[in-house]
Amino acid sequence: MVRENFPKAMSQNYDSKSLFFKLHHIGHLVKDLRVAADDYVARFGYSLGSSIIEDPVQTARVVFLRQPGVTCLIELVTPTGPDSKLENALRKGITLHHLCYEIDDIHAACEYLRERNMFLISTPVSAVAFPGRKIAWLMDRGGLLIELLETA
Amino acid sequence: MNDLYRLQFIFRDVLDNPNLILNETTSVENCQGWDSVATVQMVLAIENEYNIRFKTDEVARIRSVSDILRFLNPYIT
Numbered sequence: 001m002v003r004e005n006f007p008k009a010m011s012q013n014y015d016s017k018s019l020f021f022k023l024h025h026i027g028h029l030v031k032d033l034r035v036a037a038d039d040y041v042a043r044f045g046y047s048l049g050s051s052i053i054e055d056p057v058q059t060a061r062v063v064f065l066r067q068p069g070v071t072c073l074i075e076l077v078t079p080t081g082p083d084s085k086l087e088n089a090l091r092k093g094i095t096l097h098h099l100c101y102e103i104d105d106i107h108a109a110c111e112y113l114r115e116r117n118m119f120l121i122s123t124p125v126s127a128v129a130f131p132g133r134k135i136a137w138l139m140d141r142g143g144l145l146i147e148l149l150e151t152a
Numbered sequence: 153m154n155d156l157y158r159l160q161f162i163f164r165d166v167l168d169n170p171n172l173i174l175n176e177t178t179s180v181e182n183c184q185g186w187d188s189v190a191t192v193q194m195v196l197a198i199e200n201e202y203n204i205r206f207k208t209d210e211v212a213r214i215r216s217v218s219d220i221l222r223f224l225n226p227y228i229t
Contacts, residue, residue, distance in 0.1 A: 085187050088168055119195070119211050121188040139192045141199075 019109055021101040024149050025064065025073035029090055029097040033063050036076050040065050049073055055128035059084035062129055075100070075129075098137075100147035109148050110136050117141065124150070155228060159217060162197040166190050179216035194220075202227055 030036035033052060040046040049064035059081075065074040077097060079086040089097070103109040106124045114120050117140065124134035133150040140146075160174040167185040180186045195211050198204075198220065204227050214220060 085189065088185055088190070091168060114208055117208060119192045119208050121192060137188075139189065141196060143193075143196070145189075 019103060019105070019112055021103055021109070023072050024100045024102040025075045026096075027075045027077050027098040027100060027145075027147065029077050029086060029095050031078065031090065033061060033076050033078050037063055037065060040074060040076075046074060050129075053129045054080060056080070057125060057128070060086055064129075098145040098147050100135075100149050102149045102151050104151045106134050106136055106148050106150045110138065113138050113146070113148075118146070121145075124148075155221060155224060156217070158201060159198070159220060162194055162201065166193045166197060174217055176218045176221065177216070181215075198224070 028036065037046075037048065041048075044067070046065040046067055049066035050062075052061055052063045054061045059079060060077050061080055062075050062077050065076065077086065079090060081087075086097075101109075110120055110124065118138040119140070120136070121139055122135075122137040124136040127133060127135040127149070130149060130152075133152060135150070136148045138146045138148070156174055156176070160172065163174055163178075163183075163186075164170050164172050167183070167190060169185065172183075178186075180191075191211060191214055195206050195214070199206060202224065204224075206223065210223060214223070
């Protein structure tokens with residue numbers, strides 16, 4: 001068996017003292033919320049964690065799923081219609097869509113990640129799915145899409 | 153191959169629109185499907201095509217094809 005050591009930078013703790021990125025949910029882009037939710041319930045023991053929520057800013061309809069004793073949720077996401085920002089991704093077969101991290105200071109986190117080579121796609125805006133809280137979007141060069149969610 | 157044509161090839165692929173005709177006035181305001189995610193996808197494709205690297209704050213300022221051509225200008229021979 002060949003073992004490969006990680007480069008030093010990859011094995012070090014990240015250097016932020018004040019920012020803690022807590023995984024809040026994984027976004028799964030689907031054609032049909034109800035069909036996908038049924039599959040998650042039947043296959044993996046999830047239950048519905050919300051009603052279906054429509055966010056016109058994100059041009060998406062979403063529903064959250066949860067597992068007993070697990071804090072990280074699944075967010076099923078579907079386009080609101082053919083003009084949705086998400087339609088193109090769905091057409092290209094992108095399904096595992098994003099990771100969402102909860103963070104106390106969303107503005108500082110955006111700057112922190114931008115300095116670490118991530119593209120800021122959307123500055124913090126209010127989110128229908130999380131009343132009173134803001135979300136922001138970033139992407140890295142590998143195409144990893146990250147949502148930041150302001151802590152309640 | 154001129155740069156507008158090279159960009160058009162990238163735009164068509166990213167926006168999934170094989171009939172898109174690009175010109176210097178094409179912008180996020182008049183090009184269907186061109187949003188901030190598409191901008192990043194285009195930038196990544198342009199980086200590969202031209203073997204260059206954009207700075208992340210440069211990308212935030214891209215709003216039109218002429219913006220992209222302006223960034224590319226120092227690299228175009």
